Amino acid sequence: MSNNSQEILETYRKSIMPTYAPSIALSSGRGVTVRDVDGLILYDFTSGIGIHNVGHSNPKVVKAVQDQAAQLMHSSNLFVNEPSTRLAAKLVQLSGLGGKVFFCNSGAEANEAAIKLARKWGNANGGRYEIVTMRQGFHGRTLATVTATGQGWCQDGYDPLPVGFVYADFNDIESVKAAVNEKTVAIMLEAVQGEGGVMPASEEFMRGVRALCDEKNLLMICDEVQSGMGRTGTWFAWQGYDIKPDLFTLAKSLAGGIPMGALVSNERFADVFTPSSHASTFGGNPVAAAAALAVIDIIESDGLLAKATELGTLLMEALKAEVDKYDKLLEVRGKGLMIGLVVDGEAKPIVQALQDQGLLALTAGPNVVRFLPPLVLKQEDLEEAVDMISDALDCVYGDEEGSED
Numbered sequence: 001m002s003n004n005s006q007e008i009l010e011t012y013r014k015s016i017m018p019t020y021a022p023s024i025a026l027s028s029g030r031g032v033t034v035r036d037v038d039g040l041i042l043y044d045f046t047s048g049i050g051i052h053n054v055g056h057s058n059p060k061v062v063k064a065v066q067d068q069a070a071q072l073m074h075s076s077n078l079f080v081n082e083p084s085t086r087l088a089a090k091l092v093q094l095s096g097l098g099g100k101v102f103f104c105n106s107g108a109e110a111n112e113a114a115i116k117l118a119r120k121w122g123n124a125n126g127g128r129y130e131i132v133t134m135r136q137g138f139h140g141r142t143l144a145t146v147t148a149t150g151q152g153w154c155q156d157g158y159d160p161l162p163v164g165f166v167y168a169d170f171n172d173i174e175s176v177k178a179a180v181n182e183k184t185v186a187i188m189l190e191a192v193q194g195e196g197g198v199m200p201a202s203e204e205f206m207r208g209v210r211a212l213c214d215e216k217n218l219l220m221i222c223d224e225v226q227s228g229m230g231r232t233g234t235w236f237a238w239q240g241y242d243i244k245p246d247l248f249t250l251a252k253s254l255a256g257g258i259p260m261g262a263l264v265s266n267e268r269f270a271d272v273f274t275p276s277s278h279a280s281t282f283g284g285n286p287v288a289a290a291a292a293l294a295v296i297d298i299i300e301s302d303g304l305l306a307k308a309t310e311l312g313t314l315l316m317e318a319l320k321a322e323v324d325k326y327d328k329l330l331e332v333r334g335k336g337l338m339i340g341l342v343v344d345g346e347a348k349p350i351v352q353a354l355q356d357q358g359l360l361a362l363t364a365g366p367n368v369v370r371f372l373p374p375l376v377l378k379q380e381d382l383e384e385a386v387d388m389i390s391d392a393l394d395c396v397y398g399d400e401e402g403s404e405d
């Protein structure tokens with residue numbers, strides 16, 4: 001490791017609170033690759049954790065940001081800015097829910113808004129406030145969203161946690177039914193769980209949750225923070241199912257690398273928030289909105305929804321071939337270009353071996369390797385990446401059981 005990396009990482013360790021443990025310092029990104037401060041080029045199959053669906057520094061997004069920054073960088077919500085209104089109308093149109101949008105700055109904040117909206121409506125409709133969420137789900141790191149996240153590892157040490165959350169098992173409708181009571185106001189879930197291990201909901205489960213919400217007068221809230229904006233082959237992952245949620249949330253890839261979150265409602269819940277009942281100073285920031293409009297434009301003009309499905313199928317097939325080779329690889333699952341490789345044991349050594357080959361990937365829980373490549377991936381990039389994956393797996397497992405070849 002050269003001086004550049006070492007110096008930056010040393011300053012990082014001295015000056016930034018150690019909530020992460022990075023080992024690479026990046027200086028630039030373009031399309032599906034990033035470059036570190038020493039000039040090493042790597043395939044980014046993390047997309048900056050699900051951010052760069054249209055690739056790093058997509059020229060159209062860069063131009064939109066530059067133009068808007070020169071025009072009006074912030075308006076506050078005391079005044080309207082045009083890009084945010086156009087973006088809201090577009091998101092409502094893409095969703096087909098006929099409702100309205102609340103803008104904020106992150107996934108946690110978008111989910112926080114969904115939780116607050118559900119409570120505001122529920123408290124006024126039968127004194128209901130409890131929200132059922134899924135074990136292995138993930139909804140963010142604020143106190144409310146970390147409580148909505150039914151996983152101990154991100155709650156430990158933060159007692160007392162807010163009240164009003166109960167957990168059920170994902171893909172088990174009976175467990176969800178058992179968690180619902182007279183205080184329940186909403187069921188919140190990811191159509192494809194990300195952090196929890198890249199686990200898609202089953203058709204029956206999504207339909208079952210929708211039917212339960214209809215029967216008990218509950219809001220169905222889909223967290224699309226990771227799965228949204230084309231990642232799974234539809235604009236929003238719930239659109240891959242035969243249901244419509246009442247609310248859904250977006251962030252990560254929404255504005256192509258500029259922080260932005262959004263809560264989208266259907267018509268029924270569009271006016272639950274009223275003046276001063278909820279707010280965000282930066283929410284609907286015109287630069288972020290201009291970036292998001294560019295992201296949507298690129299997804300449409302480059303046919304990225306279809307590409308996510310096509311390339312996702314190719315990557316899954318390639319990974320399945322690896323699963324057939326090694327006993328330690330158990331399963332490939334996911335949707336579109338949101339893909340998990342399930343390992344018997346620790347996923348981290350594989351992620352490290354991939355990095356050594358020149359490909360950045362993620363873990364999702366202790367035993368899943370997660371691939372979230374940019375949707376602008378070209379077939380030749382994918383082929384090269386597949387070779388790297390194959391070589392990395394050979395490095396990790398080759399000696400143990402790769403004797404077939």
Ligand SMILES: *Cc1c(COP(=O)(O)O)cnc(C)c1O
Pocket residue numbers: 105106107108109111138139140141190194195223224225226227251252
């Ligand atoms: C990342 C993520 C969040 C949190 O988003 P932040 O922008 O980090 O607050 C919430 N839900 C899901 C499904 C996520 O993947």
